[in-house]
Amino acid sequence: MIKVENVTMKFKLGKERSDSLKETFVKFITGKHKKEELFTALDNVSFHVDKGEVIGIIGKNGAGKSTLLKIVSGVMKPTTGRVTVNGAISPMIELGAGFDMELTARENIFLNGAVLGYSKKFLTEKFDEIVEFSELKEFLDVPVKNFSSGMIAKLAFSIATVVNPEILIVDEILSVGDIQFQEKSKNKMMEMISGGTTVLFVSHNMEQIKSLCTKAIWLEKGKIRKIGSTIEICEEFENEVLKKEKRK
Amino acid sequence: MIKGMLSNFKKYSFLMSQMVERDFKVKYKRSVLGILWSLLNPILMMIVLALVFSNLFKARVEGINYLAYLMIGLVMFNFLNEATNTSMYSIISNYPLIKKVYLPKYIFPLSKCLFVGINFLLTLIPLLGVILFTGSGATKCIINIYYLLIPYSFICMFFFIVGVSFILSTLAVFFKDILYIYGIVTTIWQYFTPIFYDISILPETLQKIFPLNPMYQFITFVRTIILYGNIPSVTNFIMCAFYGIFFFVIGCFVFKANQDKFIYYI
Structure with missing residues (x-):
């Protein structure tokens, strides 16, 4: 391998x-x-x-x-x-490397997903799963710059681990x-x-x-x-x- | 190899579209008028310039709609200016990403060029308004069949811009000074491109050198069609393609040869 x-x-x-x-x-x-x-x-x-x-x-x-x-x-x-x-390969070297702080969590899921090489179809399918795992449902439309570092890490982890x-x-x-x-x-x-x-x-x-x-x-x-x-x-x-x- | 490049391109096209989308979102976030600014900005700029040049300086080029003449040159040069300047920063400002995730690095300058390119296409709407609704009598512009050739110039110019952007974004990694130097270069370049004036007012020797400027070729191509209703000359056709392909190939070569070293310098 x-x-x-x-x-x-x-x-x-x-x-x-x-x-x-x-x-x-x-x-x-x-x-x-x-x-x-x-x-x-x-x-x-x-x-x-x-x-x-x-x-x-x-x-x-x-x-x-x-x-x-x-x-x-x-x-x-x-x-x-x-x-x-x-x-x-799915690298989880530094979580959230592709985040844009100005964008909302929802937008970042797609942007960061694309950075990690996911397809659009895959992201649309797995969107709910990512949101649920991150426990950030109420904050989906908040710009990530207003997140605490823990929240950012949770979101990043959820996006990174949604793949197999x-x-x-x-x-x-x-x-x-x-x-x-x-x-x-x-x-x-x-x-x-x-x-x-x-x-x-x-x-x-x-x-x-x-x-x-x-x-x-x-x-x-x-x-x-x-x-x-x-x-x-x-x-x-x-x-x-x-x-x-x-x-x- | 070409097949590999295409499949690679396809694989990352979603990322590219996401990055272009991001640029739009970030640019217009929290402005009340949002994306309308892409249209309003050039309109306002045109109004200012129309006042300054046509009324204050009484600048004109005989026999044609001067405002349209000015605007075509300006809008096209602004495309170059903005695209190359933002691309130049694209590698160094994305270093957190480049250091952590493997991505093909050409994505960064290319997505900036696409973003500015889409903005450029939007500015063509008010530009078309100027072309059709200003001028009178003999200087009135009428849509003709050669308009179908205009995209040729834009495509050649796009390849030229991408090539220059590749070179600049590479240089910016190794020599930060280029960030300052290039600002001056574009100012000089702008004055050496006949945007505000016609080439015929220059001494003859200069008139021979000016066509070597790629931007002169692209702009002249479009002006010939819109303002004079003529088909551009064969030389003009060839030079546009030549500059587009030449700079694109050089840019790709420079970028590719250096991209693996980026990570140690940014």
Whole structure:
């Protein structure tokens, strides 16, 4: 389903990034332009995911988890290496990325749906389902800029999860809304996962990873530290993090 | 490859229509007259210009309806001006989206061009009013069979504008300075396009250079039909198509070659 081969991702950090013609010119003259620092976000990462597997990706901040998801979902192209994906991807990397704050919830359902690649027919059919799940029926014709952040997240989650994708990519979104909605969204997620969807899942919540995933990947500084069974890897990860914390 | 492009285009046509719709909704949200402004705006502009140029400056081009002459040039140039300026910002202002979801990036400038293009078509209604109801006697414009050729110029111009927009939106990602430079460029460009004056008042050397301006070709094409009731010259036909295709191809090429790098610079 998903095959990641020797993927390396390097970023310019933008410390001395030239944005204007004058700066570019000055740098060119002084020869400074050659010294652009590169940051390696992912270093020679390879793994594969079979159909129906639920993979948890863990690691500290800056380990390259989100970058990895962005590469798999096609937002970024890796510097070197290759990613092969068979099947329709539904990325839930950042919810509500396609929202226009000036538009109402109703209008945003269509706009954001289109951004996620849904067809018009599909959206018209699923409109009621989205509204019902979001619990925002009374606010349908209110501009989203007047929504609370919780409401926006609920709406976004409802739009994003209305599909039955073959591959689901999730970046830390289960902590959306109030406790009751969190429970609901977790159940929705479980339902999608048990429907045979392949899932790539990033979270800092070890309990979530343990309860949802069949396999885990531990990323450290852009490299794969370990791949294996969820329980084993989560425990090792937790132990190490806690140990370091204690030593301090 | 072309088949792949077409299916890709079809897949994202719904998104494109949603984005154009969004632009309309956002633009006219909470204004009392709403979309009527798309018509009212050019009408008001025309009234102001009619007062300033025909009455105050007594500007005229012999033997034709000067107001119609002025308006055709102005409405067409405004299309270029607005479309390229809004497209130029389209990639950088949509960076939150580009960084998070995979979308073909040509959608952003193209949907802006379509949005301004639809607005342009709306302004043709008051323009037609000016053409038909102003002028008298010999300068009165009459609808003729060549009107059917006018869309040819508009289509060529649209491709030209999309091409320029692709180039500008790409440049804007890498050199922010273009945002300021282009404002000056369009001002100069506007004065070097015979909108307010006729090319015959210029020195002969300039008269030879002016037709190299793509906008001159598109505008002349339409003016020949509407004001003179003639069929445009063969050169005019060819130049319109040439500029449309040439800039469109260059634009696509520049955009395609750079689009994967956008995400690291915006």
